[in-house]
Amino acid sequence: MSSHVETMEKTTAKPPIITTPVKQGRRVNGLLLVAAAMLLVALFLPWWQMWMHAPQYPDGLSVQVGIFSVTGDVSEIDDLNHYIGFMPLAAMAPVERHLGTVLAPLIVLLVGLASLLGGRWKWLALPAVALPVFLVVDLAWWLWYAGHHLNPYAALSTSVAPWTPHLFGPGGVGQFHTFAMFGAGFWLSAAAALLMIVALVRTEGSGHA
Amino acid sequence: MQGSENGNGKPGAAISRGVFMGGLGTAGALLATGCNTPKPSNVASAGGPTPGAAGAVLSGDARKIAEARGLAPADVVAALKTYVPSGKTDEYYMFASGGHSGQVLVVGLPSMRLLKVIPVFSPESYGGWGFSEGSHAVLEGGAVDGRLITHGDTHHPAFSETDGDYDGKFVFINDKVNARVAVIDLRDFECKQIVKNPVIISNHGHCVTPNTEYVIETSQYAVPPGWKPAAVTKSAYANEYRGAMTFWKFDRPKGRIDPQRSFVLELPPYWQDLTDAGKLASEGWAFCNSINTELAVPEDWNNGPSMEISASRNDMDFLHVVNWKAAESLVRSGRVSQKNGIAYIPIDQAVREGLLYLVPEPKSPHGVDITPDGKFIVVCGKLDPHVSIYSIAKIKQAIAKGGMHKDPYGIPIVNFEDALVTQIKVGLGPLHNQFDDKGNGYTSLFLDSAVTRWTVGDESGKGWNLVETLPVQYNVGHVAAPHGDTVKPRGGYLVALNKWSLDRFVPVGPFYPRNLQLIDTSGQQLQLLYDMGIGMAEPHYAQIIDAKLVKPEDIYPPNTDVFTLKPDPKAPVFGKEGTSDHGDHVEVNMTVMRSTFRPDVVRVERGKRVIWRINNVETAKNAIHGFALAGHNISLSLEPGKVETIEIVADRPGTYPYYCTDFCSALHLELMGYFVVT
Numbered sequence: 001m002s003s004h005v006e007t008m009e010k011t012t013a014k015p016p017i018i019t020t021p022v023k024q025g026r027r028v029n030g031l032l033l034v035a036a037a038m039l040l041v042a043l044f045l046p047w048w049q050m051w052m053h054a055p056q057y058p059d060g061l062s063v064q065v066g067i068f069s070v071t072g073d074v075s076e077i078d079d080l081n082h083y084i085g086f087m088p089l090a091a092m093a094p095v096e097r098h099l100g101t102v103l104a105p106l107i108v109l110l111v112g113l114a115s116l117l118g119g120r121w122k123w124l125a126l127p128a129v130a131l132p133v134f135l136v137v138d139l140a141w142w143l144w145y146a147g148h149h150l151n152p153y154a155a156l157s158t159s160v161a162p163w164t165p166h167l168f169g170p171g172g173v174g175q176f177h178t179f180a181m182f183g184a185g186f187w188l189s190a191a192a193a194l195l196m197i198v199a200l201v202r203t204e205g206s207g208h209a
Numbered sequence: 210m211q212g213s214e215n216g217n218g219k220p221g222a223a224i225s226r227g228v229f230m231g232g233l234g235t236a237g238a239l240l241a242t243g244c245n246t247p248k249p250s251n252v253a254s255a256g257g258p259t260p261g262a263a264g265a266v267l268s269g270d271a272r273k274i275a276e277a278r279g280l281a282p283a284d285v286v287a288a289l290k291t292y293v294p295s296g297k298t299d300e301y302y303m304f305a306s307g308g309h310s311g312q313v314l315v316v317g318l319p320s321m322r323l324l325k326v327i328p329v330f331s332p333e334s335y336g337g338w339g340f341s342e343g344s345h346a347v348l349e350g351g352a353v354d355g356r357l358i359t360h361g362d363t364h365h366p367a368f369s370e371t372d373g374d375y376d377g378k379f380v381f382i383n384d385k386v387n388a389r390v391a392v393i394d395l396r397d398f399e400c401k402q403i404v405k406n407p408v409i410i411s412n413h414g415h416c417v418t419p420n421t422e423y424v425i426e427t428s429q430y431a432v433p434p435g436w437k438p439a440a441v442t443k444s445a446y447a448n449e450y451r452g453a454m455t456f457w458k459f460d461r462p463k464g465r466i467d468p469q470r471s472f473v474l475e476l477p478p479y480w481q482d483l484t485d486a487g488k489l490a491s492e493g494w495a496f497c498n499s500i501n502t503e504l505a506v507p508e509d510w511n512n513g514p515s516m517e518i519s520a521s522r523n524d525m526d527f528l529h530v531v532n533w534k535a536a537e538s539l540v541r542s543g544r545v546s547q548k549n550g551i552a553y554i555p556i557d558q559a560v561r562e563g564l565l566y567l568v569p570e571p572k573s574p575h576g577v578d579i580t581p582d583g584k585f586i587v588v589c590g591k592l593d594p595h596v597s598i599y600s601i602a603k604i605k606q607a608i609a610k611g612g613m614h615k616d617p618y619g620i621p622i623v624n625f626e627d628a629l630v631t632q633i634k635v636g637l638g639p640l641h642n643q644f645d646d647k648g649n650g651y652t653s654l655f656l657d658s659a660v661t662r663w664t665v666g667d668e669s670g671k672g673w674n675l676v677e678t679l680p681v682q683y684n685v686g687h688v689a690a691p692h693g694d695t696v697k698p699r700g701g702y703l704v705a706l707n708k709w710s711l712d713r714f715v716p717v718g719p720f721y722p723r724n725l726q727l728i729d730t731s732g733q734q735l736q737l738l739y740d741m742g743i744g745m746a747e748p749h750y751a752q753i754i755d756a757k758l759v760k761p762e763d764i765y766p767p768n769t770d771v772f773t774l775k776p777d778p779k780a781p782v783f784g785k786e787g788t789s790d791h792g793d794h795v796e797v798n799m800t801v802m803r804s805t806f807r808p809d810v811v812r813v814e815r816g817k818r819v820i821w822r823i824n825n826v827e828t829a830k831n832a833i834h835g836f837a838l839a840g841h842n843i844s845l846s847l848e849p850g851k852v853e854t855i856e857i858v859a860d861r862p863g864t865y866p867y868y869c870t871d872f873c874s875a876l877h878l879e880l881m882g883y884f885v886v887t
Contacts, residue, residue, distance in 0.1 A: 057829075073828070073829070075827075075828040076827075076828055076829045079802060079803055079827070079829075083803075083874075083875070083876065155804075155875070155876050155879070156875070
């Protein structure tokens with residue numbers, strides 16, 4: 001690390017005179033570009049999924065949460081949830097989901113810009129690094145909130161005690177066995193975050209020399 | 210008798226442990242024994258242990274059960290051949306007429322489980338049939354002179370066909386009593402259309418042409434066209450009464466019969482009977498039997514002979530041979546008149562155009578069925594113990610030769626000998642035929658209470674041989690085999706549709722169940738497998754289709770008008786339900802979802818007409834709701850996605866609960882509301 005720091009200090013302190021600094025500064029950052037592409041794809045993939053199984057649903061029910069939509073058997077799951085007073089899926093994380101449709105593409109755009117502009121612009125990629133982390137924290141909070149704010153007047157309110165639906169792995173409620181897992185969108189964004197960390201740290205060290 | 214022992218191993222028959230231990234083996238060996246041993250019933254009587262093919266024995270538990278239940282080895286084999294375990298589904302659908310219930314039954318084969326009763330001609334409260342406006346409109350299509358008819362006598366279901374084989378898209382069913390034909394769409398197994406024949410008032414023959422160009426409906430009891438009043442005398446009968454073969458044009462893309470493109474071919478008042486359409490070698494032709502060429506009329510009331518005597522006097526009646534392709538060309542040319550709003554070809558025109566011929570056939574026959582290759586026409590004697598085999602090639606040859614005699618109506622008669630290939634003496638009371646994939650024909654014998662197997666031969670008359678007879682219980686009418694009347698019979702099974710059951714079921718009072726018997730035809734010998742009791746009117750004919758060919762929707766798309774299978778523009782919208790007053794009437798727009806009717810209170814002033822739409826907005830398959838309204842004769846079935854409309858007049862003040870009649874969830878009883886008329 002120390003040698004890298006040295007190199008960086010040298011380059012920033014004494015920019016080369018003969019070569020064209022503007023071109024070098026704007027050299028495309030490959031790692032960030034790849035991360036931007038991965039995030040672009042991830043925008044259209046599910047980030048979190050849950051499957052539910054019960055005797056009378058041999059084919060199961062499922063819900064997929066993406067950046068722009070919540071799809072799957074939403075209507076049926078909402079219908080079942082209303083019996084225990086669990087809020088409709090559309091009522092969860094309303095602010096995040098509305099802002100997300102604008103902010104998420106913007107965040108991806110920033111990564112793209114960071115890869116093209118380079119230099120200190122590279123830090124534009126930082127929000128994207130936080131994106132998967134934010135999703136996990138926010139989703140965990142909303143699952144806890146919904147599970148602990150059941151409508152006390154629901155028909156089966158006495159049958160189901162407040163609980164936190166599992167963010168990951170097997171769980172259950174009533175006659176349903178559930179299994180939750182992060183989707184391809186999340187994994188792509190997480191991989192992109194790792195790439196971006198590498199890119200940020202490396203450019204921090206090696207610069208554009 | 211042997212067959213009877215095969216299939217009906219008497220419960221009391223002693224069963225030797227040795228047989229089970231040695232003669233039969235594991236399930237596989239068991240089946241092998243049942244299928245390949247020429248006389249499986251003798252396995253039981255043989256007694257002594259004989260090593261099974263696998264050397265294995267029926268497991269202790271299974272043996273004990275068989276012994277305790279008094280099951281003979283053949284019974285065990287039959288059970289293994291028909292049992293469909295929970296979670297597995299049947300190989301075939303059988304669509305059986307529901308007789309004078311007016312409905313159609315759907316049965317799975319080989320399990321013989323009843324899967325659905327399709328309401329068609331009669332109101333059916335479970336399906337809301339005749340209660341909803343949509344179904345009411347379909348029933349109105351079958352009104353006779355403006356009178357709504359709410360019963361039917363269904364006889365001969367016919368699958369839509371492509372290239373002479375069932376295609377699994379539609380089923381047509383005739384109503385004998387009022388000469389009507391209904392269309393059932395196999396996308397949802399529901400009736401979509403009923404048409405009333407404008408010329409005849411009763412039918413019997415009913416089938417489709419090989420590409421479902423037409424649904425053919427043939428009259429039974431002759432009447433003056435349009436059933437106008439007439440004297441019941443011999444001279445009036447001969448001069449004014451007529452039969453008819455109607456060709457209903459089927460518009461496949463629309464899934465509807467198009468009366469405007471349909472036509473009627475007038476026939477003599479001979480009481481036409483069963484009808485079949487030619488295929489392959491005989492494509493373009495249609496055939497029907499007749500039973501009253503005597504032109505008899507009922508005279509018993511006048512101290513004359515009764516119909517059963519006077520209509521059975523002649524030794525020969527007439528097979529009608531119709532060139533429908535030529536008739537279609539004639540209709541398309543526009544050179545035909547109209548009668549009661551339908552294109553009509555009178556007998557003399559049909560004769561001039563070469564559309565209609567007669568071939569003598571033995572005494573009051575019943576079924577006429579074309580062999581799978583289309584070359585032969587098999588006529589069942591009914592009052593004659595033969596099936597008579599005619600050749601379409603020979604008939605065409607005789608027609609080409611000309612010089613034929615004519616009947617009193619001027620119709621050319623092909624000589625019996627010129628058309629006949631051979632006759633097989635099959636037994637007493639032959640009624641109907643089916644075919645398998647191995648070159649066999651099957652004929653039901655009503656008087657003998659049996660079915661026979663015979664081999665299909667050739668033009669020279671060789672190879673038409675009776676093979677076997679199996680008693681059935683009792684008074685068999687039709688028989689049905691998988692694709693058994695198509696160009697490609699699948700074989701393996703035969704169902705005997707028996708009129709009587711007598712001792713076959715625990716008694717249920719003087720109205721006996723009908724008995725549909727499943728027979729295994731795959732082996733060298735026929736084996737009776739299973740008795741299915743039908744607790745309603747007799748199924749006449751049935752057709753059996755490979756289940757893989759039928760692909761119904763498992764749920765309606767949201768907001769579906771089930772009569773058009775398109776979105777209903779007036780479908781009530783979830784979240785925008787309510788009641789609105791339009792002066793002379795009130796509109797109720799309601800949705801239902803587990804477990805709330807929205808709105809759950811409907812208030813109406815006395816005297817208002819109420820148009821009430823209900824939309825089941827569920828999206829889970831099988832999440833069916835019912836809707837019943839007290840005091841107003843309303844019952845509906847609301848499958849998910851379905852929109853139904855009812856119209857009632859709120860003429861009696863009161864407080865009437867409405868509720869879900871189809872148990873839908875743990876909160877089913879709470880799915881209700883009040884309709885208050887003030």
